[in-house]
Amino acid sequence: MPSDLERACDLRALLHRYAHEYYVLDTPTVPDAEYDRLFAELQALEIAHPELATVDSPTQRVGGKPLPEFSEITHKVPMLSLNNAFEDEDIAAFDKRVREGLGVAEVVYDVGPKFDGLAISLTYADGVLTQAATRGDGATGEDVTQNVRTIRAIPLRLSGTAVPALLEVRGEVLMLKKDFARLNEDQVTRGQKTFANPRNAAAGSLRQLDSRITATRRLTFFAYGVAQCDGVALPGEQSAIMDFLAAQGFPVCHERSRVAGAQGLLDYYRAIGEKRGTLPYDIDGVVYKVDSLAQQAELGFVSRAPRWAIAHKYPAQEELTTVEAIDIQVGRTGALTPVARLKPVFVGGVTVTNATLHNEDEVRRKDVRVGDTVIVRRAGDVIPEVVGVVLEKRPMRDVPGADLFSAAQEPVNPPFEMPKTCPVCGSHAVKGVDEAVTRCTGGLYCAAQRKQALWHFASRKALDIDGLGDKIIEQLVDIGLVKTPADIYLLNPEQLAGLERMGEKSAQNLLAGIAVSKNTTLPRFIYALGIRNVGEATARDLASHFGTPGIQKDEKVIAEEVAKYFAEFGELMSDLPADEAECKQVIARRLDLLTQVPDVGPVVAQSIVDFFAEAHNRDVVAALLAAGVYWPAIEVNAAREGPFTGKTFVLTGTLPTLGRDEAKAMIEAAGGKVAGSVSKKTSVVVAGEEAGSKLAKAQELGITIWTEEQLRAALA
Ligand code: JCF
Numbered sequence: 001m002p003s004d005l006e007r008a009c010d011l012r013a014l015l016h017r018y019a020h021e022y023y024v025l026d027t028p029t030v031p032d033a034e035y036d037r038l039f040a041e042l043q044a045l046e047i048a049h050p051e052l053a054t055v056d057s058p059t060q061r062v063g064g065k066p067l068p069e070f071s072e073i074t075h076k077v078p079m080l081s082l083n084n085a086f087e088d089e090d091i092a093a094f095d096k097r098v099r100e101g102l103g104v105a106e107v108v109y110d111v112g113p114k115f116d117g118l119a120i121s122l123t124y125a126d127g128v129l130t131q132a133a134t135r136g137d138g139a140t141g142e143d144v145t146q147n148v149r150t151i152r153a154i155p156l157r158l159s160g161t162a163v164p165a166l167l168e169v170r171g172e173v174l175m176l177k178k179d180f181a182r183l184n185e186d187q188v189t190r191g192q193k194t195f196a197n198p199r200n201a202a203a204g205s206l207r208q209l210d211s212r213i214t215a216t217r218r219l220t221f222f223a224y225g226v227a228q229c230d231g232v233a234l235p236g237e238q239s240a241i242m243d244f245l246a247a248q249g250f251p252v253c254h255e256r257s258r259v260a261g262a263q264g265l266l267d268y269y270r271a272i273g274e275k276r277g278t279l280p281y282d283i284d285g286v287v288y289k290v291d292s293l294a295q296q297a298e299l300g301f302v303s304r305a306p307r308w309a310i311a312h313k314y315p316a317q318e319e320l321t322t323v324e325a326i327d328i329q330v331g332r333t334g335a336l337t338p339v340a341r342l343k344p345v346f347v348g349g350v351t352v353t354n355a356t357l358h359n360e361d362e363v364r365r366k367d368v369r370v371g372d373t374v375i376v377r378r379a380g381d382v383i384p385e386v387v388g389v390v391l392e393k394r395p396m397r398d399v400p401g402a403d404l405f406s407a408a409q410e411p412v413n414p415p416f417e418m419p420k421t422c423p424v425c426g427s428h429a430v431k432g433v434d435e436a437v438t439r440c441t442g443g444l445y446c447a448a449q450r451k452q453a454l455w456h457f458a459s460r461k462a463l464d465i466d467g468l469g470d471k472i473i474e475q476l477v478d479i480g481l482v483k484t485p486a487d488i489y490l491l492n493p494e495q496l497a498g499l500e501r502m503g504e505k506s507a508q509n510l511l512a513g514i515a516v517s518k519n520t521t522l523p524r525f526i527y528a529l530g531i532r533n534v535g536e537a538t539a540r541d542l543a544s545h546f547g548t549p550g551i552q553k554d555e556k557v558i559a560e561e562v563a564k565y566f567a568e569f570g571e572l573m574s575d576l577p578a579d580e581a582e583c584k585q586v587i588a589r590r591l592d593l594l595t596q597v598p599d600v601g602p603v604v605a606q607s608i609v610d611f612f613a614e615a616h617n618r619d620v621v622a623a624l625l626a627a628g629v630y631w632p633a634i635e636v637n638a639a640r641e642g643p644f645t646g647k648t649f650v651l652t653g654t655l656p657t658l659g660r661d662e663a664k665a666m667i668e669a670a671g672g673k674v675a676g677s678v679s680k681k682t683s684v685v686v687a688g689e690e691a692g693s694k695l696a697k698a699q700e701l702g703i704t705i706w707t708e709e710q711l712r713a714a715l716a
Contacts, residue, residue: 004045004048004049004052005052007045008042008045008046008049008052008057011038011041011042011045012042012054012056012057012058014038015035015038015039015042015058016058016157016159018030018034018035018038019035019058019152020155020159020249022035022152023152023153023220023251024153024246024249024250024251026254039058039059042057042058042059043059046059055128055129055156056128056129056156056157057156058152058156060149060156061149061150061151061152061156061215062150062212062215063146063147063149063150063210063211063212063213063214063215064146064211064212066209066210066211066212067146067209067210067211068209069209070142070143070144070207070209071142071143072136072140072141072142072143073131073133073140073141073142073143074139074140075121075133075136075138075139075140075141075227076168076227076228077168077227077228078138078139078304079119079121079135079136079138079141079170079227080138080301080304080305080306081138081304081305082114082287082305082306082309082310082311083305083309083310083311084285084310084311084312084313085310085311085312085313086312086313086315088266090310090312091262091265091266091269091288091310091312092262094262094288094310095107095261095262095265096262097307098290098299098307098308101298101299101307102295102298102299106260106261107260107261107290107295108258108259108260108290108291108292109258109259109260109264109265109288109289109290109291110237110238110239110242110256110257110258110288110289110290110291111256111257111258111259111265111268111286111287111288111289112224112242112253112255112256112257112286112287113253113255113256113272113279113283113285113286113287114283114284114285114286114287114311114312114313115172115174115222115253115281115282115283116174116197116198116199116281116282116283116284117172117173117174117175117198117199117202117281117282118134118135118172118173118174118199118202118203118206119134119135119170119171119172120132120133120134120135120144120148120170120171120172120173120206120221121133121135121141121168121169121170121227122148122154122168122169122170122171123166123167123168124158124164124166124167124168124169125165125166126163126165127157127158127163127164127167128156128157128158129145129148129149129154129155129156129157130145131143131145132144132145132147132148132149132154133145134206134207138304142207144206144207146211146214147205147206147207147208147211147214148173148206149211150211150214150215150219151173151214151219151220151221153219153220153221153251154221154250155248155249155250157249158248158249159247159248159249160232160244160247160248160249161247162232163231163232163248164229164230164231164232165230165231166228166229166230166231167226167228167229167230167232167248168226168227168228168229169223169225169226169227169245169250170223170224170225170226170227171221171222171223171224171225171250172221172222172224173202173206173219173220173221174198174199174202174219174220174221174222174281174282175198175199175201175202175205175217175218175219175220175281176198176218176220176280176281177198177280177281177282178280179198179217179218179219179220180195180197180198180201182218183195183201183217183218184201188365194365194388196318196375196387196388197282197318197375197377197387198281198282199282201217202219205217205219206219220251220281221250221251222251222252222253223242223245223250223251223252224242224252224253224287225238225241226241226244226245234293236292236293236294237291237292237293238289238290238291238292238293238296239256239258239291241293242256255272255275255279258291265288265312268286269286269312272286273314276314276380277379277380277381277382282317283314284313284314284316284317285311285312285313285314286311286312287309287310287311287312288309288310288311288312289308289309290308290309295308296308315346315347315348315349316347316348317347317348317377317378317379318347318375318376318377318387319345319346319347319375319376320345320373320374320375320376320390321342321343321344321345321352321373321374321376322342322343322371322372322373322374323340323341323342323368323369323370323371323372323374323386324341324342324343324370325340325341325370326338326339326340326341326357326363326368326369326370326416327339327341327423328418328419328423329448330422330423330424330440330446330448330449330452331449331452332449332452332453332455332456332530333439333449333530333532334422334439334440334441334442334443334446334449335437335438335439336418336419336422336423336429336437336438336439336440337356337357337358337359338356338357338358338359338360338363338416338418339354339355339356339357340354340355340356340357340368340374340386341353341354342354342355342374342376345376347376347377347378347384348377348378348379348380348384349378350378352376352378352384354384355376355383355384355385355386356383356384356385357386358436359436359437359438360416360418360431360436360438361436362436363416363418364415364416366386366388366389367389367415367416368386368389368416369389369394369411369413369414369415369416370413370416371394371395371412371413372389372390372393372394372413373389373390373393373394374386374387374388374389374390375387375388375389375390394411394412394413395411395412395413396409396410396411396412397409397410397412418431418438422440422441422442422446422448424440424442424446424447424448425440425442425445425446425447425448426442427440427441427442427445427446428440428441429441443616444483444484444616447477447478450477450483450484451470451473451474451477453485453530454468454473454476454477454482454485454488455470455473456528456530457485457488457528457529457530458473458485458488458517461524461527461536462524462527462528463485463517463520463524463525463528463629464517464520464524465488465513465514465517466509466510466512466513466516466517467506467509467510467512467513468488468510468513468514471500471501472499472502472510475499475500476488476491476499479498479499481495484619484620484623485528485620485624486620486623486624486626486627488514489514489518489624489627489628489629490627491511491514493507493508493511496510496511517629518553518627518628518629518630519553519630519631520629520630520631521543521631521632522543522548522566522631522634523536523539523540523542523543523544524539524631525624525629525631526539526542526543527539529611529617529620529621531607531608531611532607532610532611533603533604533607534604534607534608537599538599538600538604541597541598541599541600542569542594542597542600542608543634544634544636545596545597545598545636546566546567546568546569546597546636547567547568547633547634547635547636548565548566548567548631548633548634549564549565549567549633550565550630550631550632550633550634551565551625551629551630551631552630553628553630554628554630555630557622557625557626558626559622559626562618562621562622562625565625567636568593571590571593572590572593572594572608572609572612573612573618573621575613575615576613587609590605590609591605591606591609592679592680592681594608594609595675595676595677595679596648596673596675596679596681597675597676598664598673598674598675598676599676600675600676600677601676601677602677604676605677640668640669640670640671641671642669642670642671642672643670643671643714643715644667644670644671644672644714645670645671645672646671647671647672647673647683647684648672648673648674648675648681648682648683648684649667649672649673649674649675649682649683649684649685649686650674650675650676650677650678650682650684650685650686650694650698651663651664651674651685651686651688652685652686652687652688652691652692652694652695653687653688653689653690653691653692653695654688654689654690655686655688655689655708656688656689656708657708658708658711663686663708663711666711666715667711670715677694677697678694678697678698678701678703679701680701682698682701682703683703683704684703684704684705684706685698685703685704685705685706686705686706686707686708686710686711687705687706687707688707688708
């Protein structure tokens with residue numbers, strides 16, 4: 001039986017090792033629960049025997065009493081800023097200055113990402129963290145030691161073989177993108193304000209007077225340099241200093257590298273730029289440093305920045321601009337989307353003039369108003385978004401009647417309100433209970449929906465009609481020549497001749513494009529119909545599940561026989577019975593039929609049933625086939641023979657080792673089918689971790705439930 005003292009020491013060593021493996025080496029070796037259990041044991045020991053506690057115990061990371069304010073700390077070695085560069089030429093000029101300053105032909109650089117976080121300075125006396133300070137103005141910063149102790153990535157004690165008497169490390173505190181997303185989700189559930197970006201979240205968390213709050217925020221840290229070191233000789237290169245820091249237990253970035261010459265720098269800049277969107281943290285550039293410390297000393301400083309280093313920035317992903325209007329866009333399925341019209345601003349490498357505001361709730365949550373100054377973000381190829389409003393810049397006026405004693409101001413701009421009617425067709429706009437989206441109820445009566453339905457129908461992955469672009473669709477709908485996709489096939493040269501910017505040649509080309517598009521496939525056809533929630537993949541799944549006998553070129557398809565070209569799927573194409581009870585039964589049968597299709601769940605099935613229950617949608621299908629649209633036959637794969645032949649499986653939750661596609665492939669190879677949702681026809685539900693409603697439904701229906709292990713055993 002070890003003594004309490006020994007046990008406390010062992011626990012600290014273990015917890016220290018696990019945290020190091022997790023945060024620094026990025027290779028966890030024990031589950032979080034085990035860490036938490038050992039942590040609780042150590043905490044209990046230290047509470048029972050306060051004399052056992054040490055300043056570097058992991059239990060010190062939970063935060064302590066709130067401070068009245070942060071005290072000031074003067075940096076012994078000033079925290080400098082870096083000069084910035086944006087253009088390749090700036091980098092060539094930097095490298096030239098360095099080479100000429102040193103009188104050498106080529107210079108080796110240590111290079112790494114420039115994290116978008118907060119610079120911080122950490123002081124270790126005899127290997128123990130004693131002080132942490134923010135950068136402040138570079139000369140004095142704030143004492144955030146209590147807060148920094150809660151950051152698990154930062155060692156409380158150094159772990160190198162030779163420990164310096166004094167070590168001052170510089171680095172960046174930041175929040176990973178995933179932790180930022182989680183924090184904001186939590187803030188929303190708690191009804192608290194969200195942070196605009198990971199940097200603000202990190203700053204807000206680090207500058208908490210109550211370190212217990214900081215302890216709940218997942219901050220991390222990367223070291224990038226040493227300001228002071230006594231008692232141990234430091235290596236002579238920046239890159240070797242980074243290795244030294246890693247050996248002392250600090251997280252150093254895996255993306256760092258050593259390169260030679262301006263070309264090496266630019267190649268690195270581009271390589272990291274391509275990875276930028278997929279890195280787990282935000283960066284705003286890369287940092288280049290002359291690797292040799294002797295050469296650094298030779299180059300020295302200009303005013304407040306080193307001559308031996310430069311930050312090469314990427315185009316900003318966030319900028320400020322003003323909202324000039326909030327317009328409503330009408331989508332293909334009638335969704336009304338508020339869109340912010342912005343004063344043009346250059347962000348993320350392009351000029352942005354619009355940003356989607358998604359829906360009413362989102363506008364409310366962010367409280368975006370016309371006239372507001374907003375932060376616009378465009379990260380990578382992601383569409384631009386309004387991150388938030390700069391409330392301090394909202395235009396305000398005095399409240400009329402306010403006097404000296406009740407002087408008050410109110411915003412000049414009123415809150416945004418979703419219109420009650422569609423701005424294009426005037427139909428009622430409705431929002432389902434629990435739904436975020438407001439929809440125009442006009443359907444194809446609404447010109448906006450019609451135009452987009454046509455555009456979708458003609459698009460490359462649908463019927464792929466060459467020459468039928470936005471502008472032409474716009475005109476065809478506005479003059480009333482085309483109301484449904486089927487009308488496209490009735491157009492003649494005289495009608496097209498009347499359109500703006502439509503010469504004889506382009507009219508011919510368009511008609512040829514329309515004629516060619518008749519030769520299609522069933523998946524394209526289903527996709528082209530624009531059924532809500534039915535994308536390309538679902539259209540393919542439906543087509544290969546149900547099959548089709550195909551349609552010959554120039555076959556005369558009559559309206560009464562349309563259903564047969566869709567095989568079993570054709571059952572969906574008839575009016576629902578007027579009798580309510582009967583109607584319910586038919587719908588249930590249709591849903592059941594559809595949910596046997598792999599990856600078709602109840603929501604998608606409902607959309608499909610609703611679509612074909614509308615006579616006007618069926619009329620369009622019939623009219624398209626009557627107009628001569630045709631496709632080849634698809635045979636439904638005869639069920640493979642195997643132990644699972646005739647059995648239908650449903651997969652739910654995360655299986656311990658098999659991915660969804662792997663499990664599906666195994667089942668299908670054994671002759672089984674995999675369906676998207678559970679019904680009476682389901683033979684077996686294979687459930688993994690976090691299985692939800694499908695598992696519940698299976699239990700309710702008394703369907704056999706297997707684990708992955710049981711699935712494997714059945715096939716063994
Ligand atoms: O990641 C950073 N923001 C960063 C800042 C990285 C560095 O290597 C730096 C820095 C600021 C100053 N190096 C210096 C000398």
